[in-house]
Amino acid sequence: MQWETVIGLEIHAQLATKSKIFSGASTAYGAEPNTQACAVDLGLPGVLPVLNKEVVRMAVKFGLAIDAEITPRSVFARKNYFYPDLPKGYQTSQMDHPIVGVGRLDIVLEDGTTKRIGVTRAHLEEDAGKSLHEDFQGMTGIDLNRAGTPLLEIVSEPELSSAYEAVAYMKKLHTLVRYLEICDGNMQEGSFRCDANVSVRPVGQQALGTRAEVKNLNSFRFIERAINHEVERQIDILEGGGNIIQETRLYDSDKDETRSMRSKEEANDYRYFPCPDLLPVVVEPSYLDEVAKTLPELPDIKKARFIDDIGLKTDAADVLVSSRELADYFEVVLKTSGAEAKICANWVIVELSGALNKNSQNITSSPVSAELLGGLVKRIADNTISGKIAKQVFAAMWDGEGDADSIIEAKDLKQNTDSGAIEAVIDEIIANNPNQAEELRGGKDKMMGFFVGQVMKATQGKANPAQVNQMLKNKIFG
Amino acid sequence: MSLEKADVEKIAHLARLQISEQDVPEYARDLSSILALVEQMGAVDTTGITPMAHPLDIAQRLRADEVTEENQREKFQAIAPATENHLFLVPKVIE
Numbered sequence: 001m002q003w004e005t006v007i008g009l010e011i012h013a014q015l016a017t018k019s020k021i022f023s024g025a026s027t028a029y030g031a032e033p034n035t036q037a038c039a040v041d042l043g044l045p046g047v048l049p050v051l052n053k054e055v056v057r058m059a060v061k062f063g064l065a066i067d068a069e070i071t072p073r074s075v076f077a078r079k080n081y082f083y084p085d086l087p088k089g090y091q092t093s094q095m096d097h098p099i100v101g102v103g104r105l106d107i108v109l110e111d112g113t114t115k116r117i118g119v120t121r122a123h124l125e126e127d128a129g130k131s132l133h134e135d136f137q138g139m140t141g142i143d144l145n146r147a148g149t150p151l152l153e154i155v156s157e158p159e160l161s162s163a164y165e166a167v168a169y170m171k172k173l174h175t176l177v178r179y180l181e182i183c184d185g186n187m188q189e190g191s192f193r194c195d196a197n198v199s200v201r202p203v204g205q206q207a208l209g210t211r212a213e214v215k216n217l218n219s220f221r222f223i224e225r226a227i228n229h230e231v232e233r234q235i236d237i238l239e240g241g242g243n244i245i246q247e248t249r250l251y252d253s254d255k256d257e258t259r260s261m262r263s264k265e266e267a268n269d270y271r272y273f274p275c276p277d278l279l280p281v282v283v284e285p286s287y288l289d290e291v292a293k294t295l296p297e298l299p300d301i302k303k304a305r306f307i308d309d310i311g312l313k314t315d316a317a318d319v320l321v322s323s324r325e326l327a328d329y330f331e332v333v334l335k336t337s338g339a340e341a342k343i344c345a346n347w348v349i350v351e352l353s354g355a356l357n358k359n360s361q362n363i364t365s366s367p368v369s370a371e372l373l374g375g376l377v378k379r380i381a382d383n384t385i386s387g388k389i390a391k392q393v394f395a396a397m398w399d400g401e402g403d404a405d406s407i408i409e410a411k412d413l414k415q416n417t418d419s420g421a422i423e424a425v426i427d428e429i430i431a432n433n434p435n436q437a438e439e440l441r442g443g444k445d446k447m448m449g450f451f452v453g454q455v456m457k458a459t460q461g462k463a464n465p466a467q468v469n470q471m472l473k474n475k476i477f478g
Numbered sequence: 479m480s481l482e483k484a485d486v487e488k489i490a491h492l493a494r495l496q497i498s499e500q501d502v503p504e505y506a507r508d509l510s511s512i513l514a515l516v517e518q519m520g521a522v523d524t525t526g527i528t529p530m531a532h533p534l535d536i537a538q539r540l541r542a543d544e545v546t547e548e549n550q551r552e553k554f555q556a557i558a559p560a561t562e563n564h565l566f567l568v569p570k571v572i573e
Contacts, residue, residue: 017543024546033564034555038547042554054543075531082494084568097531131571141565269492274531282537 001239002203005231006211007166007196008158011173012151013183014127014191015058021126021150022049022092029189037129037144043088049277055150056281058182059099059124060291062152065180065298066119068103070288076124076278079270084142085129093153095272098123099281105156105176106300107168112314117169118157125151152182158197158208163227167220170194171322175299179324187218194223198230200238209234210244214258216251226251230258302327306341310334316345325363329370336374339381347377351394368397376404389413389461416462419471422455426468426475429454440476448472479513481506 020027023040040047063070075097078090100122106114129144154173160166174192177183185192199211214230217223229251234244249258297305299321306317306327320330326348334344352373356366376397380390385408396407408414416422429451430437440447448469455468486505490497497505551564560567 019543019545019547024541024544026545026547032551034551034566035549035564036547037554038550039554044554050541051538052543053540056540073531073537080492084566084571132565133571136562136565136567138570139560139562139567140569140571141562142568143565271492276532278532279534279536279538280531 003200003231003235003238004203004205005161005163005227006158006199006201006208007160007162007227008211009156009160009166009169010195010197011154011156011170012127012193012195013062013154013173013177013185015055015150015152015182016184016191017052017054017058017150019052020148021052021055021124023148025148027149029186029191031145033141033143034145037147041087041144041148049092049275051278051281052150055124056099056283057291058150058180059122059152060283060288061180061295062122062154062177062182063100063103064288064292064295065176066100066103066105066122068119068122069101070283071097071099071101072284073097073280073282074099074124075280076275077272078275079125079272081270083128084140085131085144085147087129087144087147091125091128092275092278093125093272094123097280099283100152105169105172107165107172108318109168110164115165117159117165120155120157122152122154125153127151158199163224163231166196166227167224170223171220172299175322179296179299190218193218196223196227196230198227198234199244200231200234209238210246212244212246212258213248214251215248215261219253222251222253225253225256226258229256233258296324310341312341312345316342316349319349320345323363329363329366329373332370333374333377336371337377337381339377343381344374344377347373351391355394355398367400368394372397372403379404379408383415383417383464384408385413385415386461386463386465388456389415392461413462415464416459417464417467419467422459422463422468422471423475425455425458425463426451426471429458430475437476479517480510481513485509 014027015021017027019025020041023038025038025041026036028036040049060070062068074094076092077095079093079095080090082089098121100119102121103119105117105119107117109115127146127149129142129147132141132143134141156169160169174185177192178185183191187193194217196214196217197211198214199209201207201209212230212234214226217226230249237244248261250261251258303317303321306312306320307314312320320327329352330344330348333348334341337344352366352368355368356362361367373394376390376393379385379393380387385393392411393404393407393413396402396411397404401407402410433451433454436447436450440451451472452465452468455463455472456465483502483506486497486502486509489509490505555561555564555566558566
């Protein structure tokens with residue numbers, strides 16, 4: 001039988017606020033256990049939540065960026081369940097009136113076409129604490145520093161039909177929340193994590209199959225593997241005549257498998273009701289206008305501009321817009337150098353990114369600033385130096401030896417365009433290699449490379465390869 | 479709506495309340511009469527009235543995003559039944 005995969009994603013983005021959603025405790029990562037858990041986060045009797053202004057602004061900003069309806073009066077609700085990392089006995093979340101309503105996000109498929117994925121909603125909620133299951137005299141240790149950290153849960157429609165699409169959607173959101181500066185996107189620290197609702201159905205069937213929710217997906221690689229694994233597991237069961245149980249499954253990246261966590265039926269009885277401690281959150285149209293003015297150029301629009309106005313290829317534009325910092329860096333290189341977009345993109349994507357990766361740096365910590373790189377590309381574009389020499393200059397810039405012009409000057413790297421001097425070199429090389437010269441005359445084009453190489457070597461790379469090429473042709477065939 | 483014994487037991491379980499067998503009929507009666515009151519309210523004609531999420535017809539006040547809380551771990555942990563390595567200890571939770 002032919003099967004079709006249906007995936008919906010729930011993505012939790014930790015909002016990049018300084019303090020918690022309902023209290024003035026710090027949200028900084030990596031603090032000593034329980035030093036950032038105040039009376040509100042601990043759920044001590046008599047405390048009341050006060051909503052963080054930034055949390056509302058960030059959620060609205062996200063909603064506007066995905067063209068969503070913003071709920072004029074959104075309501076917080078209590079989701080009731082018992083777990084030791086949730087001291088109040090309920091999670092304050094949103095149910096019937098989430099702050100962000102229906103929106104959309106476009107992803108690019110493998111064949112280059114665009115697919116629009118519906119975003120059902122995005123709601124605000126608080127994170128829980130952390131349980132540490134190491135052995136504490138047979139007990140579990142609880143760190144409540146993370147309790148009360150603001151989360152935006154972004155729920156997609158079940159419109160993703162493969163692991164590839166799920167990853168593309170997740171990457172797109174990851175890029176978007178960082179553009180908007182509402183989430184740092186750090187997946188290792190859990191700032192951006194994903195649960196996937198996965199089901200399969202026979203091709204052509206309308207009704208959705210029973211789904212399993214796969215949790216604990218904190219990298220793009222894991223989400224792809226976990227979904228593929230889960231799809232295979234479900235197909236195996238169905239083809240063997242069995243039924244899928246609706247349950248929560250945990251992905252184990254060491255074993256590359258999902259395993260049952262708990263049956264959802266009982267855990268599901270959350271008895272949501274509006275939280276009496278919080279009033280409805282009112283968002284006025286004037287406030288929406290205010291937030292809309294703070295939206296940056298969004299990735300899709302930037303990409304279109306890079307392709308249509310600047311003349312980049314789609315692949316290069318995709319790489320450059322994947323982070324706002326990288327795109328900004330590229331634009332400064334382009335402006336400073338006055339060179340063609342293609343060569344600028346190439347230096348940023350290949351040379352710079354390669355050096356950053358090799359040295360475990362990133363674009364914001366690059367020892368070579370965009371202005372410096374722009375200065376180098378300018379000298380390639382105006383033929384002061386060749387591309388090969390430029391790599392040498394780049395290495396020197398990386399080591400902090402100054403800007404391109406001073407390095408070229410200090411190391412005497414300027415390209416030699418004195419045709420008389422180059423001609424003398426060419427004559428000498430032809431004289432020293434009579435057999436090769438004969439072969440070239442006889443039509444063996446490969447020999448051209450040999451001669452250009454010899455000339456470049458003799459001039460320590462300072463001759464202009466295009467000029468050498470032309471002069472050689474004139475000598476041999478002229 | 480009248481609650482059965484099983485309903486009462488389920489509600490007690492969800493709230494993690496231990497109730498004795500002999501009290502179940504009384505709880506069932508009390509809870510049923512609360513539900514009866516709700517049903518009575520449900521009969522009121524509310525056509526054209528916008529539902530409210532809160533009895534107060536005002537909007538949520540917001541606070542500035544500032545860290546205002548200091549570390550009071552020692553005080554909070556002094557009243558906890560068990561701690562170790564600055565963690566609160568609870569009976570083992572196994573998933």
